[in-house]
Amino acid sequence: MAQRRTFHLFDVSVRRRIELSPSMLRFVFAGDCLAQARSFGPDQRIKIFFPNEAGELSVPRGEDWYARYRDQHEAQRAPMRTYTIRALREDACEMDVDFAVHGDAGPASRWALNARPGDRVVLMAPHASQDDSGGVEWQPPADVREVLLIADETALPAVAGILEALAAQAQPPKVRAYIEVPLRGDAVPLHGPRDMQVHWLPRAEHSDSIAVDYGARLVAAIRAAELAPARAHAQEPVLAEIDIDREILWEQAAATASDFYAWIAGEAGAVMAIRRHLVGERGFDKSAISFMGYWRKGRVLD
Ligand SMILES: Cc1cc2nc3c(=O)[nH]c(=O)nc-3n(C[C@H](O)[C@H](O)[C@H](O)COP(=O)(O)OP(=O)(O)OC[C@H]3O[C@@H](n4cnc5c(N)ncnc54)[C@H](O)[C@@H]3O)c2cc1C
Incomplete structure (x- = not known):
């Protein structure tokens, strides 16, 4: 065999x-x-x-x-x-x-x-002879109509690829993307579906004023965003806290049919704050959202 x-x-x-x-x-x-x-x-x-x-x-x-x-x-x-x-x-x-x-x-x-x-x-x-798709978290439901992408610069390569993949679909969903980058000049053109809004959130205008409050602009932008109707839970969500300085924040959306899907990756503290806000405060259905700590400020993840 x-x-x-x-x-x-x-x-x-x-x-x-x-x-x-x-x-x-x-x-x-x-x-x-x-x-x-x-x-x-x-x-x-x-x-x-x-x-x-x-x-x-x-x-x-x-x-x-x-x-x-x-x-x-x-x-x-x-x-x-x-x-x-x-x-x-x-x-x-x-x-x-x-x-x-x-x-x-x-x-x-x-x-x-x-x-x-x-x-x-x-x-x-992955090797060509591999028969499963290990290492891919982007798994939107087939009938998704609305996609929310939240990322910092480390997840920008994935977001750029996701947008290109969506643009190639016959009936792409509506997409809203929030992307925090170090500098204004890092806001590069992205190819995506026609119904796409990209909100660039540079931490600084020029390299002489680099800012290190990683994720702060993403968290503030999501708090202020009028996101499409929150999918309310029938009951108060139980949101376990994750110790992001000891564990890796990695929660994958369930592959259930849903017209909404969110993919969120970046500095773990920011992703954790966005998780608390979307699920804990706004009542978004956690099973429609993937939360991924791509890196953790002050910590080495390998
Ligand atoms: C699934 C996944 C996919 C990823 N894809 C990409 C990708 O395509 N491109 C990409 O650039 N990164 C990507 N990353 C993030 C990348 O793995 C981390 O940024 C990694 O820590 C970089 O390693 P390093 O050796 O430079 O720093 P480390 O030795 O890991 O860390 C040294 C210090 O730098 C800090 N640090 C790490 N990254 C950053 C950063 N971006 N900005 C500021 N401080 C930082 C750490 O907190 C630590 O204090 C991905 C991570 C994951 C989990």
């Missing part, structure tokens, strides 16, 4: 580096092996392994690779972070990944600031 493969390690190098906006860099990764990679949805997540501080990039292989990876000494281990496939061109053996750069405090952002064509990384991504 053919063995079913899951996420697979791909050795790739940078083919092109593209400055999309002041805070966003696109890397086009290339390697023959990418003919075997797959993306199952516009928010397909992958892991990227970066060279360690000595510049070495060695990721164990084989069935028990993860246990051996974890056993490696921290200085030797290749730091691993989560990213989104922005585009995959299997025929050209190319994959685009967009990086929101935030200085050199983290290995991924530091790598992106310095990386040039030829630099190597290892990607952990």
